[in-house]
Amino acid sequence: MELSTIFIWMHTFFGYFIIFYMILIIGIYSSMLIFAYFYMKKGLRLDKIADNDKSLKMIYSKPVSIIVPAYNEELGVIDTIHSLLTLEYPQFEIIVVNDGSKDGTLQTVIDHFKMRQVHRTIKRDLSTKEVRGIYESDLHPNIVLVDKVNGGKADALNVGINISLYPYFCSIDGDSILSTTSLLRVMQPIISSNDDVIAAGGSVRIANGADVQMGTVVDSVIPNNPFVIMQIIEYLRAFYMGRIALSKFNLVLIISGAFSVFSKKWVIKAGGYSVNTIGEDMELVVKLHRYMLDHKLKKRIEFVPDPVCWTEAPDNLQDLRTQRRRWHQGLLGSLMIHKKMTFNPKYKQIGLISFPYFWLVEFFGPIIELLGYLYIIISFMAGELYIDSAIILTTLFLVYSTFLSMFAILLEAWSINTYPRIRDVFKLIGFSLSETFWFRPLTIFFRLEGIIYYLRKREDWGQLKRRGLSKKEEESKQAV
Template sequence: MTIISNIWLNLLSVVGTFIIIYMVFIIIFYSIMLIISLFHLRKEFQLDDQEPYEELLTLNYTKPISILVPAYNESIGINGSIRSLLGIEYPEFEVIVINDGSTDDTLEKLKTSFNLIKLNKVIRKQISTKEIEAVYQSSIYPNLYVVDKVNGGKADALNAGINFSQYPYFCSMDGDSILERDAFLKVMKPIIESDDEIIASGGSIRIANGCEIESGEIVKIRLSQRPLVVLQIIEYLRAFLMGRVGLSRHNLLLIVSGAFGVFSKHWVVQAGGYSHTVGEDMELVVRLHRMIKERKLNKKIVYVPDPVCWTEAPESITYLRRQRSRWHRGLFESLWTHRQLFFNPKYGSIGFVSMPYFIFIEFLGPVIELLGYLFMVISLFIGGIYIEYAILIFLISILYGSIFSMAAVLLEEWSLRKFPRVKDVIILFLFSLTESLWYRPLTVLWRCEGIFHLIIRKKGWGEMIRKGVSNDHA
């Protein structure tokens, strides 16, 4: 028994040491990302950015854009979202709503609200999709179209929208999202100025729960009173302002959010459109990177921090758990589909930096963190030197979680300043201190649950109930 006990204790020591080394490495990595983001954001916002964006409204080389809105049972918030899109500041655009076989009154609400008239139009099928049942155009807004099709999932709906679109760039958006009026000017600016070098550009996603929204426009930015939502806001700030800014700086970005991203239609069609995976947005970006490297093209995919899209976040643990589990499954599907990129010299920094980052930090990170939590619990019963291990892991987890979240809140206030009330910034700052104590362990469990679902081959999105981000539901 003594030999077995010694082996067990030695194994525990090895596990504890590994967890500590891993978490220290993560802290160093994110510290570097924070520094890169800090300098990049200050460099961007030292400029007077109002005049350049207004100038884009009159330039004849500003590229027209098709806005694709896949909608499946989005009756609650669809009208507010569409009105938000129709009111954007941009010279030339079309809004294409793809009703993906909704079983609620989404289509009827669109017909009534926007006076839709049926069109007889042949659609060029560049990408294979489910059958199109009807196409409508608004008699009130000539640049608003609705494509009604057989249900095929979000990727299929987006592919149908690409087939129908007439402009060289398209934006994929969620049906429950609200755009700031100048968001497209900002997200398109690097594309316009790059002379086609940039083939995709993504903006920031913020949480609209708690904000006052009228006629599809943000009237007042306010925090939700629900702690679960506030912690999601902090999580989004950290992911976008620290993670994506740092990766985008060196063309290492593998994710452009499906809620707000602009793509060159030519290159997306060349890549085969969206795939039928849980994480179709990430998989497309990885495939574009892969195509760029294989064809030895000088193309970039970037993240632009300032253009903001506001979207609804889950307010209950049940739906947030489903979302995070699904996201983790989608992450694995994208990484597994393109596993040949991993440490492959042919793909340069994507193979040697981006893929290892998403595999070892984003995908396997929750497993290591869960081991850390289990180690701390076991150490309380064993005692001795293992208590010191547990304390060290706990302190590192606080630094890893809460401190970086606090830094993201300060970075937001220092650069973008989307939250006008000092009270809101203070609340975000204080909540970020508590993240490692309850919210982060929950997300770790949910992401590990996603890995378990992969093992048992669970499919599908899972039901998500929305309240609608806009008060304009009529």
């Protein structure tokens, strides 16, 4: 067989394969987006204030321990704690776990909240690194600070679980801020389910560029940094096109580690957070599903789109690379640890739908997309014979990353309206038009790097540079 014939055959095969894959993915995401539209439309009819009041009356038996793992979070941890102190929730404690920070995180919290060292009994439900000291605040009795030997985020969360007093815990990143009703709303499915719901996660929004004062986002503004803008678009697309639909059918394998609540009893039975994996948030959710199905227990894990957690996103290429690489490395790690669940009828919808979906869409997605970009480049270089297929695939990429993003942006503006300015909505839509041509190819390479790290057994979490969220507040102080 001549080389030209082999090339034509291979080119045609890859062309049809990638086009079929993209049509399948677009179909899946379009269905999810339509489902999200009707879900959000139904939610708009609800009186959320009355719903919050009803939950407050029901909630006396479900106090929550809020665990804040902090490693080198000196710039943002005070804002995070202030935001937690403003929460509309009748009974909660705040446990800040300093995971052996090398900056001034520990002393900053001690000084700001007048902390004093105390003796407190530590349960040993989960094995952890050594705790060096426990502090309580003279200003706010519900704030506890734990100083421990560095062991990673998962180990810090396990320490918080051991020390916590209450039957439910909320994990929140040390650089994140909650809206005042966020905890109340994310707890609603747990409150109303008669303990059938054992975990729930909320939406995450990016706070870069927002006006943050005393732990409260007083004005949400779209910044000018293109990396941050593209991540805002990504977050909207991920939450609206994926998690709402997956949650409805109890298919969620990921709820954001930046903001999620769990039943402590079931987490301990499942073994707590895994310290030997990079993606500890996904790994815990998968472990919970697996434990419930192994023991034939009917429990649910839900995503609640309304409660919002604000977090700091990478604003430069290197930090974005580190984040996306470790996300994909963590995804592959969890899928491989529990690979026997894939297509296994024993694990019902998780094994037959969730795992195949995450393998096909989330894991293999960047590999096939890279092949698609290479196919388009080769097709345009090969001449007129392949132009039509290249145009078809380019159009599918645009539909996938641009038009679906635009619908997600409009859905958010219509329902929750986090960014109320019309110009901000048009700014997001304008940037979504460019995603296919620069941002998506970049993140594909970063995610592929995560696969390489996993195959080489490089357990490197990486460190993101924090700049803090109260920039406008600090700027105003400096001006005075």
